[in-house]
Amino acid sequence: MKIATFNVNGISARLSALLRWLAESKPDAACLQELKAPQEKLPEATLREAGYGVIWHGQKSWNGVAMLTRGADPVESRRGLPGDPEDIHSRYIEALINGVRVGCLYLPNGNLAPVRSLITNCDSCNALTKHAEELLATAEPVILAGDYNVIPTDIEDCGGRFDPSDNNHWCRR
DNA sequence: ATGGTTGCAAGGCAA
Numbered sequence: 001m002k003i004a005t006f007n008v009n010g011i012s013a014r015l016s017a018l019l020r021w022l023a024e025s026k027p028d029a030a031c032l033q034e035l036k037a038p039q040e041k042l043p044e045a046t047l048r049e050a051g052y053g054v055i056w057h058g059q060k061s062w063n064g065v066a067m068l069t070r071g072a073d074p075v076e077s078r079r080g081l082p083g084d085p086e087d088i089h090s091r092y093i094e095a096l097i098n099g100v101r102v103g104c105l106y107l108p109n110g111n112l113a114p115v116r117s118l119i120t121n122c123d124s125c126n127a128l129t130k131h132a133e134e135l136l137a138t139a140e141p142v143i144l145a146g147d148y149n150v151i152p153t154d155i156e157d158c159g160g161r162f163d164p165s166d167n168n169h170w171c172r173r
Numbered sequence: 174a175t176g177g178t179t180g181c182a183a184g185g186c187a188a
Contacts, residue, residue: 009188010180034188036181061181062188109188149188 001098005031005145007106011066012036015043019050028070029097031104032056033147035064035090042066059090065104065146067095077101081127091124101135105146 004027008014011032022030030052035042039058047054053073056066057080067074074095081092094103107124128144135142 013180034180061186 001028001100003027003029003031003097003100003102003143003145005033005104005147007033007147009034010036011042011064015046019046022050022052022068026070027068029074029102030068031102031145032066032068033064033104033106034062035059035066036062037064055093055095057090057093063090063106065090065093065106067093067097067102067104069095069097074102078103081105081124081131083127083130087124087127092128099140101138101140101142103131103135103142103144103146105144105148107147107149109149 002025004025006018006021008018011018018032035056035058037058038060039056042054042056042058044054047068052068052070054066054068055074055076056064058064067076074097076093076095078094079090079092080087089108091106091108092103094101096102105128107128132142132144135144
């Protein structure tokens with residue numbers, strides 16, 4: 001089984017690229033992040049015409065995750081991580097696909113100060129860890145795929161891109 | 174060298 005993950009950064013603007021990628025790569029399952037579309041704006045019919053069943057958790061402007069399965073509908077087992085009732089972000093959706101539990105996640109980046117968002121990367125990591133432990137306690141195979149927003153060092157090498165947490169300066173090594 | 178891009182959605186914000 002071929003399982004893929006794709007941060008689409010706006011599914012409306014990225015739809016043609018997504019369809020081309022699906023046709024070329026033919027994943028059995030695909031996890032999408034950053035839909036940046038409200039629930040009613042996901043192009044469900046177009047994706048079904050492309051041969052994929054889909055479940056998704058939309059959100060206006062930001063975040064949003066979806067799971068696609070080729071030739072079938074994903075059997076949804078959860079949306080949202082457990083724990084924080086304040087977490088209204090759409091960042092996790094999970095399905096049972098051919099006997100494999102697949103979680104599609106989009107964790108917050110580490111730049112957001114707590115004052116700007118109740119949902120921090122650490123909060124989400126804690127919720128994810130707790131949920132992952134529960135999944136691992138089951139007998140079934142588990143895959144947690146997506147955008148973890150984790151870097152290997154304290155200083156992010158943004159590849160020349162703008163770092164919004166750095167007072168409008170270039171981020172440098 | 175004090176800058177730059179993209180997407181959402183309709184101005185500013187997030188990444």
